[in-house]
Each structure stands twice: as C-alpha cells, then as structure tokens.
Amino acid sequence: MFPTFSFWLYLLFALNFVQNTITSTLRNETDYLALLKFKESISNDPYEILSSWNTSTHYCNWHGIACSLMQQRVIELDLDGYNLHGFISPHVGNLSFLISLNLANNSFFGKIPHELGRLFRLQELLINNNSMTGEIPTNLSSCSDLEVLYLQRNHLVGKIPIGISSLHKLQMLGISNNNLTGRIPPFIGNLSSLIVLSVGNNHLEGEIPVEICSLKNLTGLALAVNKLRGSFPSCLYNMSSLTGISVGPNDFNGSLPSNMFNTLSNLQYFAIGRNEFSGTIPISIANASSLLQLDLSRNNFVGQVPSLGKLHNLQRLNLGSNKLGDNSTKDLEFLKTLTNFTKLRVISISSNHFGGNLPNFVGNLSTQLSQLYVGGNPISGKIPAELGNLIGLIHLSMDNSNFEGIIPNTFGKFERMQQLLLNGNKLSGEVPSIIGNLSQLYLLSIRDNMLGGNIPSSIGHCQKLQSLDLSQNILRGTIPKKVFSLSSLTNLLNLSKNSLSGSLPIEVGKLISINKLDVSDNYLSGEIPVTIGECIVLDSLYLQGNSFNGTIPSSLASLKGLQYLDLSGNRLSGPIPNVLQNISVLKHLNVSFNMLEGEVPMEGVFGNVSRLVVTGNNKLCGGISELHLQPCPAKYINFAKHHNIKLTVVIVSVAAILLTVTIVLTIYQMRKKVEKKNSDPPIIDPLARVSYQDLHQGTDGFSARNLVGLGGFGSVYKGNLASEDKFVAIKVLNLQNKGAHKSFIVECNALKNMRHRNLVKVLTCCSSTDYKGQEFKALVFEYMNNGSLEQWLHPGIMNAGIQRLLDLDQRLNIIVDIASVLHYLHHECEQAVIHCDLKPSNVLLDDDMVAHVSDFGIARLVSAIDDTSHKEFSTIGIKGTVGYAPPEYGMGSEISTHGDMYSFGVLLLEMLTGRRPTDEMFEEGQNLHIFVEISFPNNILQILDPHLVPRNEEAKIEEGKSGNFPPIVEKCLVSLFRIGLACSVKSPKERMNIVDVTRELSIIKKAFLSGGIDLEF
The missing domain is CATH 3.80.10.10 (Ribonuclease Inhibitor)
Known part of the structure; x- marks a missing residue:
C-alpha cells in the first residue's frame, strides 16, 4: 500500500526541522567559539567579569551577553567599564547577528580588527576610552545599519576614511581626542541621519566643508582644539537644528552675521573662544533665549555689547580678551x-x-x-x-x-x-581687617596699589591661604607673627616694596612648605633667623634692600631646592658660609653691597661668574679669577702657622686617640655586620641585583639635584642606569632609621610576585656596601615623570612653583586605578597583601596620568590557613600615616583589609575636597569625614576642591567646572562622596569592601561618560 499524501507532507516537515536544528546548532557553535577566542585575547580581567564565561552555563547567560530569543544568537556584547586589558579578537567578526558591541572604557590596545566590517547587522559600535592604535578601518562601510560609532579618546591616526560616507543611518559620530590628520572631508555631508559630529582634539586642518550644511538633523557640532581655519560657511547659520557649536581653539576668522541668532534660535551652547573672529557681536543675540553658555573670548570683537535681556537661561558668559567697549x-x-x-x-x-x-x-x-x-x-x-x-x-x-x-x-x-x-x-586706605572673615580664601593679591597702615593680624584667620601678595604698597609696622602661622602658604608670600620695619620673626620657620618668600625693599633689621633653614621647599628667597645685620646663617644650606637667593643691600658681615656651595640647584646668588669679608668659596654657584654677584664687599678675597678679587692674606689661607707648638702637640695627641677609637669601632662594627647578616631574614626569591657603583654613577654620586623625594625610611633619587634606557627611581634606605632594614625585606617580599598595571614596577635592587664600607640597600623602580598625586592635589609643593591641576575626569580615573590595585592586593594575589600606608604621596602618575601605587615598605602578607588569618609582619611601629591610618590601629588592633579601606576613603575625600586629613581646621574632634558628612549630600559643591574651578582666563568657561555641573556629573559626585564616607566610617566592619567599591566605581564612570560624545562645551 502506498503512503498517503499526509505521510509525505509530515516526512518533509520533519526533514526540514532536522536540517534547521543542525544549521542552528552549527551557528550557535560559531558564536560560542568566537566568544571563547575573545576571552583568550584578554590578558587582565581585574573584576573577573569573564569568570562566568565557562561551560557550566549557556553562553547566552554569560556576563555582558544578550541573545535573540528564537535563534539564541548573540546580538549584544557589552563589557563597558571593566578595565579589561588585551586586544580585540578578530573572531568577533564571526558574531554575525551582533547588533551592539560596547567595549568602551577599558584598556584595549592594538588595531581595530577589519573583521568588524563583516557585522552587517551592527547598529552600535563603542570602543571609546581605550588605547587603540592604527587607522579607522575603511570596511566599516559594510556595517550599513550602523547608528552609533564612538571611537573617541584613543590613539587612532590617519584620515577620516571615505568608507564612513556610506553609513546613511549613522546618527552619532565620535572620533575626538585622537591623532587624526587631514581635513574634514566633504563626504561628511552624505551622513544624512547625523545628529552629533564630534571631531575635536585632533590635528585636523583646512576649512569647514560647505557640504556639512546638508546635515539637516545635526544638533551638535564639536570641532574644538584642531588646526582648522577660514570663515564659517554662510549656510551654517541657517542650520536651525543646531543646539551646540564648539570650535575653539582653532584659527577661524571673519565676522558673525548680524541676524545669525534669528535662525540659530535653538542654540544652547555657542563656544567660539580662542579664534580670530572680528567685527561686532550680532545684535540678534537678544533673541537666543535658549542659550546656556556663550563663549566669545580671546577673539577680536569690537564695539558695544548688545542687550542680553532675553537670555534668561544663561549660566556662563565669557567675553574676555577682546576689544569690546570704547x-x-x-x-x-x-x-x-x-x-x-x-x-x-x-x-x-x-x-x-x-x-x-x-x-x-x-x-x-x-x-x-x-x-x-x-x-x-x-x-x-x-x-x-x-x-x-x-x-x-x-x-x-x-x-x-x-x-x-x-x-x-x-x-x-x-x-x-x-x-x-x-x-x-x-x-588706598588700609587693608581691612574683614579680610580675616574670608576663611575659604586660598589666593589673595592686593599688590601694586597705595594701601597703607599695618598688615592686619586677622589675615592669620585665613587658614587656607596658599598665596599672599601685598607687595608694592606703602604698608608699615612689623610683620604680624600670625602671618607665619599660615602653614597653608605653599606658593607665595610677597611683602616686598613696602615700608615694613622690625625684625623677620623666627616664626618664619613655620612656613615649611612655602615656595617663594619675598620681603625685599623694606626697613627690616636684625639678624636673618636661622629658622629660615626649616623652610625646606623654598625655591626663591629675596631679602635684599633691608638692614639685616649679623652673619649669613649656615642653615640656608638646608634649602636643597633653593634656586634664587638675594641678600644684597643689607649690613651683613662675616664670611660667606662655605656650605652654600653645596646647594647644587642654586642658579643665582647676590650678596653684593654688604660688609662681608674673607675668602669667597669656589665650588657650586661660586664657580660661575654669571650666576654670582659679590660687588660692594671690600673685604672679600679669593674666589675664581673672573671675580677679580684681591688675593686672600695669609690669615685666611694658612691659619695653623700662627699657633704655637703646644697646640700642634695637642692636635697630634687627639688625632692618635681618635685613630685608636676608630680602629676599635671599625672592628666592633664589622663583627656586628657579620652577626646582623647571619640574623637577617632572607629575601625570598631575590630580585636581580645591581651594584652600588652603578647606582652611584647613575645619580651623580646621589647628588641633591637628583633628589626627588624623602620618606620615613630613606630618600628617592632620579637616575640613569646602564642596564636601562630610561630614567629610573632609586629608593635608598636610611639604615640608621629604626625599621628601615626590615622595611627593605618587607617591600622585596611584597613586590616579588605582584604584577598589576597600576603598581609601580620594581626593576632591580641593590644590597651591598658603599665606598665607606657601610651597609647599603636600595630598590630601583620605574620613574614616573608626573610625580605623586600629593603634588597634583596640593600644587603649591611643585618644583619651581609650577601649578598642575587635575580635572574631575582625571581624578575619577585615578580613583578607579587605586581601587583596582586594592582589589588586586586583597583578592587576586596568591597571598593577600595589605598596603598599610595608602596616601597621595604613595600614588605616582605616569606620562598618561595613569596612577601607580608605590611604597610597600610596611605592607603585610596575609595567608588564609584553616579560616584564620596569619600575617607576616614586623614591629616597625604604628602602621601608616597620621590622618590616613585607621583609628583602630592606634588602639593596638591588628592590621586588616578594613584598614586599607579607611585609608582609601580618606584619600578619596581628599581628592574631592582638596583638603588634607591633617588640615589645621580639623581640631577638637573634627576630621575630614565629619567635614564632608555635614555637607552631604545637598551642599557638596560648596566643599568641592577649588582647583576643580578654572583659575585662569584660558579655561574659565569652556571647561565647565565652576561648581555648577550638569545633573549627571553632580550625581556622580554625590556617589563618589558617598563611597568615601562609607569607607572612612569609624567601625572597621561597617566599612565598604573593595569588591563593592570597584563595582560602584565602574557604574559611576560609565554614568560620568554616558553618551560617550564629549561636545567640549
């Protein structure tokens, strides 16, 4: 009997089902293998995000993966903000159903794979904020459904590829902050759906192509910080869809049409500062009622400013540095x-x-x-x-x-x-005493006026002052001692060119962080206080044009960073101290027109006549020949000949006694060295060694000019080694300090197996003896050109007074970097490591402003055995630094990861407020935590670090950091403050742990950078 028609139909359906099942399985296998290859390309996954990518669960349930319901094909791969390090595997191109690929805010490197061009269903491609190199792939043109393309903040080169012109559905194009060259291509006009175009911070040249006016949906145009020139295409002023234009600084010129704001009535941001625009401000600006920010600064605008009465939403107005008014x-x-x-x-x-x-x-x-x-x-x-x-x-x-x-x-x-x-x-008049009411003041400049009277002692209430300049007035009276109690003075104290009298108080030594001190051209008298040698950060000291008497204090030799010293025009007597020639960085020394006598030294600054002025001291002699001074008499060069034979006998006898004592002490110390060597705990897996001779040569004999830092257990020098082709940092242990030797052992053990991109890399070490036979130990690290976080948060201590400031974006990145290190130390090392001394001076910044945690001299290694913690530690003393060490350590509690979290919380609050935890304002039970808690969450902008607000005319408005932040940024700030408070609570067990911190920081960073496109407004 023949099969019925229904049977054949059923058989056909079954065969088709089996074929589809087999095909689907094969396709699923393709996605599975592609994801595994992607995982293999990741070299560092600090948050263990990819740990879920294993065979125990279906790949559609892996972290960051979304699949279609029917075919179970991967349609979304989202790993935004997890600090992944590696390259983007070309196998991603096999995820043929992919609609969204988001790898933003990571550490991917290498070139963008050309295989991405095979993803013809792709609608979103986000690789912004990574370290990608090479050119933008031309075959992205095959991704014809692409709507969002974010490639900004990478290291991409080359021109904008012509292939982009075929992406007719593209709405968001972000390629700013790269190294792109060439012109803005005319084919940009083909992107008919484009809403935002951001190409700022590149090296683009030429004019804006007229074809850009074809983009009828364009709302945001960001071209800032390029080399663009010429005038705006006239059709640009007819693009009524535009809400934001940011084009400064460039070299644009020409005038603005008087009626431009009649058509550009929707503009909210108009930033054309730092160009060459000229003419008058368009009178039609009165109709731009939507404007929030208007920046016309640093151009050549002339004439009167028209009425701005209808701009009721205006937040920032910058007309600075033009030729406005008459x-x-x-x-x-x-x-x-x-x-x-x-x-x-x-x-x-x-x-x-x-x-x-x-x-x-x-x-x-x-x-x-x-x-x-x-x-x-x-x-x-x-x-x-x-x-x-x-x-x-x-x-x-x-x-x-x-x-x-x-x-x-x-x-x-x-x-x-x-x-x-x-x-x-x-x-005129007096400096009013009400100045003391300005308790938040950090810069006060009233120089070059006609102010008289006394300096009000109420200035001593301005406990945050970093720069005080009252020079070039007619102030009189003595200098109030309260001025010298302002330990916050780090940049400048300038009282020169007044009529001040009296002495320079010994309290001047309290200004231990002052960079420049100038009291010249007054009527000051008395001796120069020896305490001035305690101002160890001094770069410039000007005391000339007064009536100082007595001798030049030898304590000035303590000022190792002193570059300019002027003591001229006083009544100083006695010899020039020989120790001044040991200040290796001294560029200028003027001691002219005093009453100095004796031999002029010949080393250091005294060996260069162009850097030394000694005229007007008739009793000075000797020195280098270019000074043309008279030869010194015998009493200066051979003093011993004028003494009798008895003194010679005494000297010989004393010398013999000293020689005997020296021999005995040498034998004793040699024995102690042998005993010490035998008793020292071994350094596990010793690092490759370098010789003392190499370090001595690489630092010019550990010269003071190469000294870059001082710590509790030693000094840090900048140097060159034959084995390295770049500068290195050499940490030399002061073995006379208690605990220094053990610190060396602890740091070696802590660093020997640690590998993390945010740790300072140890290159080698030295355990030897110096040229005097004394024990010598040093560690050699990578050198960080941008110094420590301490120097950036508190710029007054920067060398040469250079102020380098961190913006909010940089601070957030540094916070994330530090948290990443703590996560690694506490949870990813073979043995958990507790740093014990986390603070800004132990966070170093490389050329790219990436943070690296350093100084593990008092770290602890912790191993879990039978659910109990066993700690390897020494008895160096109280762990950590005052202000950053948790309160329980001071009460004898054992060290723990909770202690590191406290230090992290304090450091985070310091980065947000700009206030050290040891600030003098925190007294009588107050501290940084309480200070923030009082203002949290409604008034945090009032306690925000003032350095986040632009200080100079170049960055006042376009930077957008005045304390009136966009809502998303303000929310991020609230979240950051909340983390800092949660980590720095008094109870250790109530503190936030690093796992939760890193997770929340990832969310904050993602929110802070939400949208990816930075219009630079």
Whole structure:
C-alpha cells in the first residue's frame, strides 16, 4: 500500500526541522567559539567579569551577553567599564547577528580588527576610552545599519576614511581626542541621519566643508582644539537644528552675521573662544533665549555689547580678551540686563576696553554668581559697596584696572571667596581687617596699589591661604607673627616694596612648605633667623634692600631646592658660609653691597661668574679669577702657622686617640655586620641585583639635584642606569632609621610576585656596601615623570612653583586605578597583601596620568590557613600615616583589609575636597569625614576642591567646572562622596569592601561618560 499524501507532507516537515536544528546548532557553535577566542585575547580581567564565561552555563547567560530569543544568537556584547586589558579578537567578526558591541572604557590596545566590517547587522559600535592604535578601518562601510560609532579618546591616526560616507543611518559620530590628520572631508555631508559630529582634539586642518550644511538633523557640532581655519560657511547659520557649536581653539576668522541668532534660535551652547573672529557681536543675540553658555573670548570683537535681556537661561558668559567697549561711561550698561538672570554662575568681561565706573547695580546680579572677572579694563572710580551683596562669589578678579578708594568692608560677606585679585589698581586706605572673615580664601593679591597702615593680624584667620601678595604698597609696622602661622602658604608670600620695619620673626620657620618668600625693599633689621633653614621647599628667597645685620646663617644650606637667593643691600658681615656651595640647584646668588669679608668659596654657584654677584664687599678675597678679587692674606689661607707648638702637640695627641677609637669601632662594627647578616631574614626569591657603583654613577654620586623625594625610611633619587634606557627611581634606605632594614625585606617580599598595571614596577635592587664600607640597600623602580598625586592635589609643593591641576575626569580615573590595585592586593594575589600606608604621596602618575601605587615598605602578607588569618609582619611601629591610618590601629588592633579601606576613603575625600586629613581646621574632634558628612549630600559643591574651578582666563568657561555641573556629573559626585564616607566610617566592619567599591566605581564612570560624545562645551 502506498503512503498517503499526509505521510509525505509530515516526512518533509520533519526533514526540514532536522536540517534547521543542525544549521542552528552549527551557528550557535560559531558564536560560542568566537566568544571563547575573545576571552583568550584578554590578558587582565581585574573584576573577573569573564569568570562566568565557562561551560557550566549557556553562553547566552554569560556576563555582558544578550541573545535573540528564537535563534539564541548573540546580538549584544557589552563589557563597558571593566578595565579589561588585551586586544580585540578578530573572531568577533564571526558574531554575525551582533547588533551592539560596547567595549568602551577599558584598556584595549592594538588595531581595530577589519573583521568588524563583516557585522552587517551592527547598529552600535563603542570602543571609546581605550588605547587603540592604527587607522579607522575603511570596511566599516559594510556595517550599513550602523547608528552609533564612538571611537573617541584613543590613539587612532590617519584620515577620516571615505568608507564612513556610506553609513546613511549613522546618527552619532565620535572620533575626538585622537591623532587624526587631514581635513574634514566633504563626504561628511552624505551622513544624512547625523545628529552629533564630534571631531575635536585632533590635528585636523583646512576649512569647514560647505557640504556639512546638508546635515539637516545635526544638533551638535564639536570641532574644538584642531588646526582648522577660514570663515564659517554662510549656510551654517541657517542650520536651525543646531543646539551646540564648539570650535575653539582653532584659527577661524571673519565676522558673525548680524541676524545669525534669528535662525540659530535653538542654540544652547555657542563656544567660539580662542579664534580670530572680528567685527561686532550680532545684535540678534537678544533673541537666543535658549542659550546656556556663550563663549566669545580671546577673539577680536569690537564695539558695544548688545542687550542680553532675553537670555534668561544663561549660566556662563565669557567675553574676555577682546576689544569690546570704547572706554566710555556707557560700556557696561549691558550688565543691567543680566540682573534678573537667576541661573547665571560665571561672568567674564576681563581684558577689554570697557571704561567708566563699575555701576552699583552690579550688586543686583544673582547671589548664585560664583565667578566674576572684570580686570584688565580701564574701569575707574570706587569699588561699589553693593558688590558685597554677591555672597555666592568664589572668584573675584578686579586686577590691573583703575579702581581707587578703599576696599569696601562689605567684602567681609564673601564667606565662600577663594580667589580675590585686586592688584594693579590705585586703592588706598588700609587693608581691612574683614579680610580675616574670608576663611575659604586660598589666593589673595592686593599688590601694586597705595594701601597703607599695618598688615592686619586677622589675615592669620585665613587658614587656607596658599598665596599672599601685598607687595608694592606703602604698608608699615612689623610683620604680624600670625602671618607665619599660615602653614597653608605653599606658593607665595610677597611683602616686598613696602615700608615694613622690625625684625623677620623666627616664626618664619613655620612656613615649611612655602615656595617663594619675598620681603625685599623694606626697613627690616636684625639678624636673618636661622629658622629660615626649616623652610625646606623654598625655591626663591629675596631679602635684599633691608638692614639685616649679623652673619649669613649656615642653615640656608638646608634649602636643597633653593634656586634664587638675594641678600644684597643689607649690613651683613662675616664670611660667606662655605656650605652654600653645596646647594647644587642654586642658579643665582647676590650678596653684593654688604660688609662681608674673607675668602669667597669656589665650588657650586661660586664657580660661575654669571650666576654670582659679590660687588660692594671690600673685604672679600679669593674666589675664581673672573671675580677679580684681591688675593686672600695669609690669615685666611694658612691659619695653623700662627699657633704655637703646644697646640700642634695637642692636635697630634687627639688625632692618635681618635685613630685608636676608630680602629676599635671599625672592628666592633664589622663583627656586628657579620652577626646582623647571619640574623637577617632572607629575601625570598631575590630580585636581580645591581651594584652600588652603578647606582652611584647613575645619580651623580646621589647628588641633591637628583633628589626627588624623602620618606620615613630613606630618600628617592632620579637616575640613569646602564642596564636601562630610561630614567629610573632609586629608593635608598636610611639604615640608621629604626625599621628601615626590615622595611627593605618587607617591600622585596611584597613586590616579588605582584604584577598589576597600576603598581609601580620594581626593576632591580641593590644590597651591598658603599665606598665607606657601610651597609647599603636600595630598590630601583620605574620613574614616573608626573610625580605623586600629593603634588597634583596640593600644587603649591611643585618644583619651581609650577601649578598642575587635575580635572574631575582625571581624578575619577585615578580613583578607579587605586581601587583596582586594592582589589588586586586583597583578592587576586596568591597571598593577600595589605598596603598599610595608602596616601597621595604613595600614588605616582605616569606620562598618561595613569596612577601607580608605590611604597610597600610596611605592607603585610596575609595567608588564609584553616579560616584564620596569619600575617607576616614586623614591629616597625604604628602602621601608616597620621590622618590616613585607621583609628583602630592606634588602639593596638591588628592590621586588616578594613584598614586599607579607611585609608582609601580618606584619600578619596581628599581628592574631592582638596583638603588634607591633617588640615589645621580639623581640631577638637573634627576630621575630614565629619567635614564632608555635614555637607552631604545637598551642599557638596560648596566643599568641592577649588582647583576643580578654572583659575585662569584660558579655561574659565569652556571647561565647565565652576561648581555648577550638569545633573549627571553632580550625581556622580554625590556617589563618589558617598563611597568615601562609607569607607572612612569609624567601625572597621561597617566599612565598604573593595569588591563593592570597584563595582560602584565602574557604574559611576560609565554614568560620568554616558553618551560617550564629549561636545567640549
């Protein structure tokens, strides 16, 4: 009997089902193998995100993977922000159903695989914030469904590839912050769906192509920091869809059409600062009611500023460094239209031609105004007392103008003021005592005025002052001792060119972190206090033009970083101390016109006539021949001949006794060395050794000019070694310090097996004897050109007074780096490691500002045996540094990972507030944790580090860090403060652990960088 038709139909269906099942299985196998190959390309997974990628679960359930419901094919691979290190496997190109590939905010390197061009279903490709190199693949043109392409913040080179022009669905193109060259190609006009174009911070040249006007949906255009030139295409002003334009700095020129804001009525951000635009400000700007930020600074705009009365949403206005105004009384009338703007935070009209008086109605501006810059204009008249109504001011700059009269007492209302610049005016009267009310002040400059009277002692209440400049006035009286109690003074104390009298108090030695001290050209007298040698960070010391007497103190030799020393025009007597020739970095020494006598030294600064001035001291002799001084008499060069034979006998006898004692002590120390050597614990798996001779030669005999740091157990030098082709850091242990020898053992043991990109890499070590036969131990590390985090958080201690500041993005990256190290130490090492001394000075920054944790001299190795912790530790003393060490350590508790978390929490709060935990403001039970807790979460912007607010005219507005942050950034700040507080609570067991910290930091970083596109506004 023949089979029925229904049978054949059923058989056909069954065969088709089997075929589809086999095909689906094969395809699933393709995705599975591709993911395994991707995992193999990852060399470091600090959060163990890929640990779930194993055979125990289906790959659709692996972390970061999403699959289609029907075919079970991979459609999404999202590993954003997990600090993965490795290259992107070309096998990703086999995930043919992939719709979204997000590898942003990691440490991927190498080239972008061309195989990604096979992903024809791909809609989102995000590889921003990595270390990718090479060119942008041309075959991405095959990804015809691509809507989002984020490649910014990498190291990509070459031109923008023509293949991108075929991506007609592309909406977001972010390729900023790379090393791209060439022009903005005309084919960019083919991207008809483009909403945001961000190509800033590259090396692009040429003009903006007119084809860009074809992008009818474009809302954001970011071209900042390139080498672009020419004028804007006229059609650009008709693109009513634009909400943001950021093009500075470049070399654009030309004038702006008077009616441009009639069509660009939706603009919220218009930033064209630092170009060559000219002409007048378009009068149509009155209609730009959506504007939030307007930056026209550093151009060549002229004429009067039109009415801005309809810009009610304006937050930042920067007109600085133009040629606006004509030095007339009507120049500042436009400010009256701003008095009802409640959202206004920053105004800069500095360095223009504005004249007349500063009108009283300025005091009617918003009390939320935080920055006001009016200096560098020919504005005259008195400072209006109404200015004191602006109680929200943080920065006020009125310098280099023609203000006269007194400093108003209403300035005492500025309780939030951090930077006050009144220098270069014609102010008179006295420095008001209300200055002491400005407790948040870190910079005060009133130099070059006509202020008289005494320096008010109330300045001593400004406990955060880093720079104080009262020079070039007619101040009189003595210098208040309270000025020298300002330990916060790290940058500058300048009291020169006044009429100050009395002595220089011995309290000057309290300024241990001051970089520049200038009291020259006054009427100061008495001796130069020897305590000045305690100002060990001094770079420049100017005491000339006074009436100082006595001798030059030898304690000046303690100032190893001193470069400029001027003692001229005083009444100093006696010899020039020989020890001054040991200050190897001294560039200029002037001791002219004193009453010095004796032989001039010949080494160091004394060996270079172009760096030394000794004229006007008739009794000086000798020195190098270029000084043309008279030869020294015998009493200076052969003093011993004038003594009798009895003294010679005494000297010979004493020498014999000393020789005997030396021999006995030498034998005793040799025996002790043998005993010590036999009793020392061995260094496990010793590092490759380098000789003392190599280190001695590489540091020029451990010269002071190569000294880069001092620590509890020794000194750190910068040097060159024959075995290395780059600079290294050499940590030389001071074996006279208790615990230094054991610190060397601990650090070797702690570092021998540790490998992490955020740890300072140890290169070699030295355990030998020096040229005097003394025991010598040193560790050699990678050298970090950007120094320590301490120097960046508190820039006043930077060499030569160079201020280098960290923005919020950099601080977040450093926080993440440090947390990554703690996660590794506590959970990923064979033996858990407790650092015990986490603080800013132990965090070093490389060329790319990547953080590296260092100094494991008191670290602890912990191994778990039978669920109990066994710690290898020494008895070096209390673990950690005051302020960063947890309170339980001071009460005898054992060290633990909870202690490291406390230090991390304090460090995090310090990075956010800019305040050390040992700040003098924390007394009577107060501390950094309590200080933050009081303002958390509603008032955190008031305690934010003032360095996050731009200090100079170059970065005031476009940086967007004035204290009025976008909501997403403010939320991130709240979260960071919360982590810092949770880690630094008093109870160890209540502290946040590093696993939760790293997880939350990853979320914060992702949120902070959300959208990926940085319009640079």
